[in-house]
Amino acid sequence: MGACRSYIFETLLATTEAFTNAVRHPHQPTRQSVDVKGSLASGFVTISIRDYGTWDRHSRRKEPGGLGLVLIDAVMDDVRVDRDPHGTTVTMSRRLPNA
Secondary structure, eight states, rough: OOOHHHHHHHHHHHHHHHHHHHOHHHHHHHHSSOOEEEETTEEEEEEEESSBBOOOTTTTOSSSOHHHHHHHHHHSSEEEEEEEEEEEEEEEEOTTTTT
């Protein structure tokens, strides 16, 4: 597809960050799984990561970190976080080089 090493690294880094968040941070998960979907279409790579917990607005961070979404937003062209009563989905996309 013409992607250079840095493009691939940054896209994988964003995916890993979103996956790590889905594993570590869901509140009261109803399933111990994370769904990962990816696609290539219309010159974009799109990746969605879904967990099955609720969003806890009142939680206090107990471990260091907290920059995952900032990093994801910095390297991807578009990032959406959709929350519903059944889980959280992070969908991120990035234009392919030369597309």
